[in-house]
């Protein structure tokens with residue numbers, strides 16, 4: 001999917017919501033555990049109930065890898081279901097990969113070719129030759145971790161090297177990579193006060209912003225400092241939406257939570 005298609009979908013739905021499909025078998029309604037594939041059954045119900053309220057879904061691969069081959073199959077079925085039924089939805093494989101060049105190429109093939117995700121999250125630590133293999137894929141997006149939502153972000157990301165904090169170096173240096181137009185960045189909603197300076201460096205790039213809801217980030221603050229002319233924001237909520245209820249009404253409860261966020265977003269556009 002192109003960035004222009006994503007922006008047009010945001011304008012049409014008046015939503016820049018990304019729903020995180022972080023499925024934990026201990027948290028889903030018990031009746032689904034009788035299904036052949038409980039993870040896919042859960043995802044399908046959530047997607048069918050919420051697709052008109054969001055523009056993106058982000059399965060975090062950890063939640064699938066934890067269940068071995070069954071988990072990986074559920075992930076494949078989920079992305080195939082999205083691509084077949086809701087091609088207008090932007091899909092994010094939250095895998096946080098990145099390795100030497102030839103290995104990165106194989107990761108890119110796994111997520112962009114085999115599973116046909118629109119984007120994948122990547123750790124920038126190994127630098128240019130670990131990121132550029134992902135950028136080589138046309139109309140696919142590489143979402144680089146810049147300033148993450150967790151407390152550990154202060155261990156390295158905000159430390160100065162020469163003049164700049166490390167996360168600013170990530171933004172500045174990655175802009176010089178080949179096919180840099182395919183870059184997006186992760187900035188945690190818990191770090192909204194950093195967004196104005198981030199926008200000085202990358203005025204138009206899309207930001208994936210996790211950390212609202214369960215982690216305490218605030219939608220209004222993120223938009224105040226982070227919204228760009230092309231909106232430029234995908235705000236993710238995982239637990240706050242998908243675990244709104246553990247009963248048979250779980251999908252409707254998720255849709256209600258998503259609707260609340262969509263209404264707040266429409267007011268900010």
Ligand SMILES: O=C(O)c1cc(=O)[nH]c(=O)n1[C@@H]1O[C@H](COP(=O)(O)O)[C@@H](O)[C@H]1O
Nearest residue numbers: 060094121148149188210214215237238239
């Ligand atoms: O890359 C991410 O998506 C990510 C980056 C970050 O800085 N913080 C962060 O929480 N995430 C992911 O975003 C999701 C947040 O989930 P909730 O806190 O349940 O909304 C999880 O899948 C995290 O792994």
